[in-house]
Structure formats: structure tokens, C-alpha cells
Amino acid sequence: MSKDVLTTEQRLHVHRVAGHYIGQVRLIGCQRWMTVTGRCRTAQGALSGAVRKMSNSHKRARALWVGNGICYYDPHVSMEANRV
Numbered sequence: 001m002s003k004d005v006l007t008t009e010q011r012l013h014v015h016r017v018a019g020h021y022i023g024q025v026r027l028i029g030c031q032r033w034m035t036v037t038g039r040c041r042t043a044q045g046a047l048s049g050a051v052r053k054m055s056n057s058h059k060r061a062r063a064l065w066v067g068n069g070i071c072y073y074d075p076h077v078s079m080e081a082n083r084v
Contacts, residue, residue: 019067021078023050028059043078051081059083 023037023046037049046063054061063079 017067017071017073018069019065019071019073021046021063021065023047023053024062024064025050025054025058026060026062027057033062047079047081054083 020039020041021043022035022039024033024035026033036053037046040046040049040063043063043065047061050061050063059082061081062077064075065078066075067073
């Protein structure tokens with residue numbers, strides 16, 4: 001049996017794409033999202049900023065990751081919050 005262990009000859013490279021997070025909110029019954037925060041370093045910062053901007057007419061908030069510059073990755077949702 002062989003063990004799958006990294007030796008000194010093997011190297012692992014992890015690619016982390018540069019990007020930032022933005023916070024968005026959505027009105028009740030509406031399909032469009034409105035951006036309410038600027039660029040944030042963390043998803044928690046973007047989501048907390050979006051939740052603070054929510055009013056009684058807003059139903060949901062989310063933190064969206066956006067790649068910097070020319071990027072081959074589409075924006076994707078990192079975190080989401082719902083009004084109960």
C-alpha cells in the first residue's frame with residue numbers, strides 16, 4: 001500500500017483570484033437587486049452593511065463576490081440573509 005502524502009519534491013499551489021465583496025438588497029416582490037455598499041474585504045462586512053441598509057420594504061440581503069479586473073469568473077453569492 002502506498003500513502004498519498006506530499007513529500008519535499010511535491011508542491012501544492014493554491015490559486016486565489018483577487019476580488020472584493022459588495023452588499024445588495026431586494027425589495028419584497030421584486031426581482032432586481034440593488035447594490036447598497038461599496039467594495040468590502042470580507043463577505044461578513046458586505047452582508048452586515050447590506051443588512052444595516054435594509055428597511056421594512058426589503059425582504060432579502062446578500063453578499064456578492066466580484067473578481068477584480070479582467071476575470072474569467074462570474075460573480076457569485078457568498079452569503080445571504082432573509083427577513084423573518
